[in-house]
Amino acid sequence: MLARPSLAAGIALCLVACGDDAAPPVDRSQPADFLAELELAAIDDADPDPRVLEVTLRASITELEVVAGLTTPAWTYAGALPGPLLRVTAGDRVVVHFENDLPEPTTVHWHGIRLPAAMDGSPHSQEPVEPGGTFTYDFVAPDPGLYWYHPHIHDAAQIGFGLYGALLVDPVEPAPADLGDEVVMVLSDISIDDEGALSSPDQGGDIATLFGREGEDVLVNGRVLPTMRARNGKRQRWRVVNAAKSRYFLLGLTGHTFTRIGGQMGLLEAAEEVDEVLLAPGERADLLVTPKGDEGAIEQLMWLPFDRGYGSTEFRPPKAILEVELVGAPLDDVPVPALPATPFEPLDPAGAEQVEVRLTSAQDEEGKLILGINGVPYDGTTSLPATVGQTQLWTVVNEMEWDHPFHLHGFFFHEVNEEGAPRREWVDTVNVPRESSTSFLVRYDNRPGMWMFHCHILDHADAGMMGMVELLP
Ligand SMILES: [Cu+2]
The missing domain is CATH 2.60.40.420 (Cupredoxins -  blue copper proteins)
Known part of the structure; x- marks a missing residue:
């Protein structure tokens, strides 16, 4: 609880600040062109019903x-x-x-x-x-x-x-208004040749497939190195999604930390203060950040090399992907309001059916790269069975020398560590480090049908690292 200033202190303050020429109110608003280079397209809603x-x-x-x-x-x-x-x-x-x-x-x-x-x-x-x-x-x-x-x-x-x-x-209950000015950021990349044409999605052959082709130009909301003009010291809430086909984004903002308040679904029970945030393809983050520094300074949001296996960090310097220009004199910090965490009730592992899924690689008779699940490249004919209401304990074993971001369609799951303790966060995509494994619990609610799971390095999915769960009524 904040201490109430004494009357004497109030009078003393007034002697300084409450004279004839009272200081003008501090401008806490974002500049008019705050997001001019980060604007996302809008679309018309044809239904007048607000729901x-x-x-x-x-x-x-x-x-x-x-x-x-x-x-x-x-x-x-x-x-x-x-x-x-x-x-x-x-x-x-x-x-x-x-x-x-x-x-x-x-x-x-x-x-x-x-x-x-x-x-x-x-x-x-x-x-x-x-x-x-x-x-x-x-x-x-x-x-x-x-x-x-x-x-x-x-x-x-x-x-x-x-x-x-x-x-x-x-959420149905809106977040506190003073949480921060919201910015939705769609991260991606694209490969364009000297004439402006899109590069072939097959270039580089099997080696490129194995690594996962990354576009050379990194985009934030579709722009190369856009600038945000931000009120200096005003808190923002960044909602970030990695929509790149293969690229991981390890993000850092020069001279700043992030407060991670959410990931893929809802708000965390406990916010985390972090220097960097990793988003594998398909992952999302909900971050508070207060860009603050000298008036007029430019801070840079950096893509940092993340070691996901051979070739991912070698000769790959950090790269600025967004510039944040600090407008005005730095404002005083405003405390973060209490956050309405999304209730998290971990799944009960008792009686969960165990499922092991191995992420595998091989070569066919002609030497062509074949990726697969449990040694079998995806061909749309086989599936793993599950039944509505069932809980399964999956262990995804990554046998390869590169990380794979694993995505299950349609259902959230939560990781469990080797002792069986839950990571208290619902996700649909998780990075499985190389030569390692990740376990998670998933419960199937009443939505029968075919549900895919696959690596979200999409060259890998296309090369066969994909499977299906057939959820039976
Ligand atoms: Cu993969």
């Missing part, structure tokens, strides 16, 4: 200037890179009239959302949407958090060409 978001989302090739001076035929949702920010409140219905104006089939997957299998946008939950075709996605977004949408056919190519967008689900 329904109904949009028409068209995928098409759109000529954009992604890299200065070059015109690139990017693959886009609603003509924008990234696609428009979709925003609802937990429990709202989302209706997306999807139109495919691309030259090849596609789908839209809603990463992390607990929706019915038929709305999941995987190639086993629906017929692919052919060029010129349409499909209506219609589901409820039940849980607060930052999610994202992307295709689930030719994943590495289509996402690498620009098809991704953020879906932000607000």
Whole structure:
């Protein structure tokens, strides 16, 4: 509790500050052009009901200037890179009239959302949407958090060409107003040649597949090294998603720390003060950060090399991906309000069925790289059984010399350590370090159907590191 200043102290303060020329009120507002270079596209809501978001989302090739001076035929949702920010409140219905104006089939997957299998946008939950075709996605977004949408056919190519967008689900009880000025950041990368054309998604052959192709230009909300003009010392809340097809983002802001208040779903019970934040492909973070320093200084959000195996740190210097210009004299700090944590009740491991999934690599007779699950490359015919209401204890064993970010569609899970203690956080994607294993508990609620799981380095998923759970009623 704050001590109340004494009357004498108040008078003393007034002698300094309450004269004829009282100091003007301190400007705590963000500059008008705060997010001018970070603006995400908006989209019209056709339904007047505040609990329904109904949009028409068209995928098409759109000529954009992604890299200065070059015109690139990017693959886009609603003509924008990234696609428009979709925003609802937990429990709202989302209706997306999807139109495919691309030259090849596609789908839209809603990463992390607990929706019915038929709305999941995987190639086993629906017929692919052919060029010129349409499909209506219609589901409820039940849980607060930052999610994202992307295709689930030719994943590495289509996402690498620009098809991704953020879906932000607000909690029913709004966060405290003074938590921080919200900024949604979609991190990605893209490969563009000297003429502005998109690079081939197959270039570099098996070696590139094995590493996972990263785009050379790193993008924050679709821009190369944008600038944010920020009120110096004013707290911000960064909602960050890694939408890159292969690139990991280890993030640091020069001279600053982050307070991690949430990850993939809801708010943590206990916030964490961290110097750096790691986001493997598909992961999200909810961060408080107070950019503060000398007036006019520029702080840099850095991509830092993260060791995910051979080639990931060698000759790869840190790289600035966003500049934060500090506007005005530094403000005094304002305490972080109490956060309404999302209730976390760990799953009971008693009676959980044990499932072991190995992430494996091999070569076929011609020497071509084959990635797989338990030695079997994905071919859409085999699945692991599960039943509604069941709890499973998965152990994902990574036999390879590179890390793999593991994603299960449609269900949150929580990790357990070797002693069986839960990590108190629901996730749908987790990084499995090389030559190591990760265990988690998952409970299947009543949404039967085919649910995919795969590595979120999408070159790996495309090369076979993908499988399915068939959830039976
Ligand atoms: Cu992988």
